[in-house]
Amino acid sequence: MLNFNYSIPTRILFGEGKIELLGKEIKKYGSRVLLAYGGGSIKKNGIYQNVVKILKENDIPFFELSGIEPNPRVESVIEGVKICRENNIDFILAVGGGSTIDCCKAVGAAYYYDGNPWDLVIGKAKIEKVLPIGCILTLAATGSEMDAGGVITNMETNQKYGVGHPDMSPKFSILDPTYTYTVSPYQTAAGVADIMSHIFESYFSKVKGAYLQDRLAEGLLKTCIHYGRIAIDEPENYEARANLMWASSLAINGLLAYGKDSIWSVHPLEHELSAYYDITHGVGLAILTPHWMEHVLDETTLYKFVEYGINVWNIEREKSDMEIAKESIEKTRDFFISLGIPMTLREVGIGEEKIETMAKAVIEYKGGKVGNFKPLDYEDVLDIYRKAL
Amino acid sequence: MLNFNYSIPTRILFGEGKIELLGKEIKKYGSRVLLAYGGGSIKKNGIYQNVVKILKENDIPFFELSGIEPNPRVESVIEGVKICRENNIDFILAVGGGSTIDCCKAVGAAYYYDGNPWDLVIGKAKIEKVLPIGCILTLAATGSEMDAGGVITNMETNQKYGVGHPDMSPKFSILDPTYTYTVSPYQTAAGVADIMSHIFESYFSKVKGAYLQDRLAEGLLKTCIHYGRIAIDEPENYEARANLMWASSLAINGLLAYGKDSIWSVHPLEHELSAYYDITHGVGLAILTPHWMEHVLDETTLYKFVEYGINVWNIEREKSDMEIAKESIEKTRDFFISLGIPMTLREVGIGEEKIETMAKAVIEYKGGKVGNFKPLDYEDVLDIYRKAL
Incomplete structure (x- = not known):
């Protein structure tokens, strides 16, 4: 820590x-x-x-x-x-x-x-x-x-x-x-994705020994997963709206990040999408997140996805680490799909035209590398954008 | 909530x-x-x-x-x-x-x-x-x-x-x-029990829909369980000391209690022990807690112990609810034992002499009932003290 x-x-x-x-x-x-x-x-x-x-x-x-x-x-x-x-x-x-x-x-x-x-x-x-x-x-x-x-x-x-x-x-x-009762299903879903992305940005970190912070992060993720769909199906469900609302504040007020040194990855990539195409921020995050996860999953980051899969998604410990990791990413993607979020860039009107420009812009803004869980260079960013098309 | x-x-x-x-x-x-x-x-x-x-x-x-x-x-x-x-x-x-x-x-x-x-x-x-x-x-x-x-x-x-x-x-x-490197094993153990008791006091509550708070509570409990013994075995383990220290603050600063209406149960019972016998507070809490849990476990509180057993102690969901609940209490007791805490009142010098006086005192101070998860009357308190002897 x-x-x-x-x-x-x-x-x-x-x-x-x-x-x-x-x-x-x-x-x-x-x-x-x-x-x-x-x-x-x-x-x-x-x-x-x-x-x-x-x-x-x-x-x-x-x-x-x-x-x-x-x-x-x-x-x-x-x-x-x-x-x-x-x-x-x-x-x-x-x-x-x-x-x-x-x-x-x-x-x-x-x-x-x-x-x-x-x-x-x-x-x-x-x-x-x-x-x-x-x-x-x-x-x-x-x-x-x-x-x-x-x-x-x-x-x-x-x-x-x-x-x-x-x-x-x-x-x-x-x-x-x-x-928040009158928030549309689409904006509710985007909000849940935004909250979860804030949690991911500090959870997926290589800092050792911030055990407490990670267990709190998992608790907040479980809250989003538990209530996300409920809030969409029953917009006036007070319990769901209350839990999501409080989760939104605690996800990013510092509670999860103090004691870690997380430099964000997916948010900067999404900011380029919004800056060039003015799309809904949370939707951009949901589209990019699974691709980012797949891109950064390797032997050095595997342990974190295993933690995530077991503690958040209750994946059986008996499976191999790589199986757990991949399943955790699939479950993340499936969850966003279940909220009704469009999961490709094309669906929100973003084609291939500007992805190089956006990749260059984010790299330039970040001074060469994006994030520190597994730092992304230009080719990495481009790859994530491409896969998300 | x-x-x-x-x-x-x-x-x-x-x-x-x-x-x-x-x-x-x-x-x-x-x-x-x-x-x-x-x-x-x-x-x-x-x-x-x-x-x-x-x-x-x-x-x-x-x-x-x-x-x-x-x-x-x-x-x-x-x-x-x-x-x-x-x-x-x-x-x-x-x-x-x-x-x-x-x-x-x-x-x-x-x-x-x-x-x-x-x-x-x-x-x-x-x-x-x-x-x-x-x-x-x-x-x-x-x-x-x-x-x-x-x-x-x-x-x-x-x-x-x-x-x-x-x-x-x-x-x-x-x-x-x-x-905290120089804190003795005994005081370290008592501290862990105190932190966990603070979490229990707000976790075991009948308030509905404080899902987020309960998931955070479980995260803090897991932190105590993970690092308690480590801090005793390796007093200069920075990671263990850091996690326990931060858990001690977050357990009772309001984070877990906001949105609930927990009136504490075990703390008032312990305060009488300390007031009459000047024992170590955390040790008194550890002795009383499993007996309190057994005493309040019934059909109306069962669901909470099931949550606790599955989410904190990873007890298999396949077991019956009552099995899970009872096992969760046993695991709590075993954990305190594993920390080297004496688990009977007699071991800390408290005999039968004053338990009626103490039971009366706590009931009087609390105006008739102690706690609100399952409110305790004089006979309840006496029973818990007796079983803890």
């Missing part, structure tokens, strides 16, 4: 009806609010109306940033900063899924930076300070509600990169599982 | 050498330190000398409270408060295991209360404020390094009660696994 400094400061207000604490929570941190959301689904399911009502009841002035994209773009960040500056905003309330929250984190950081916010994403400038952020989560997927990072896309340059700072951790996040 | 408000504010500085951050951390919160510790083992293994050196290098004045008992007594709390007041202390540094940390938490609270600190323990007075506390952990057991409570003993009245307040959460805790 590696050394680590653990700090997860976000307060989580979990459960049906927790919205009642919203006014009190906001007042701890600010008095003028940027109310940020996406395409407007929160107006259909009434969450927006409820939030507005609470803000008004609490005499909290608010200004809106709407239309944040599924892969949030730097233009939305720029727009958000403008609204904040013009209205002396001192608190950002993100109502939505990871995209909305990620955008708000970037707005909070860019508020204190005079140049183009994109500079902060590509590391040209350093984040010094971040406006306080609170979240009302409406999609179990990215874990952005409890972590200190976000991902921003620049469609002009076809770049989709992560950006992080400790102060980006939300002050509080309201997790009401009933707010 | 029940609603919950999650807040775990303690920063954990984990790993060999993390003591180097001590000066910097203290200075965030205070300038005059109460340095508190127990029987002096930290002077034998050099931790004391190192801490003193760091405090001096950082020009931080400190005043000592030493000799804190294994079941910390209210007299030590009174003494600590006196030192704090006489020397304008604004930060408490606990160096030791749970007893030292618990005592410091009570000192921190009693500092702001003019009456007898025992009033705060028995609820006669309310905790309003707590001096900031930091910990250097030297024993993996109670989890006090990352939670908001403590347990204080009054040997005059034979009372040992818990006391808690959100501000009792340490600001930071330094967890260096090498600091």
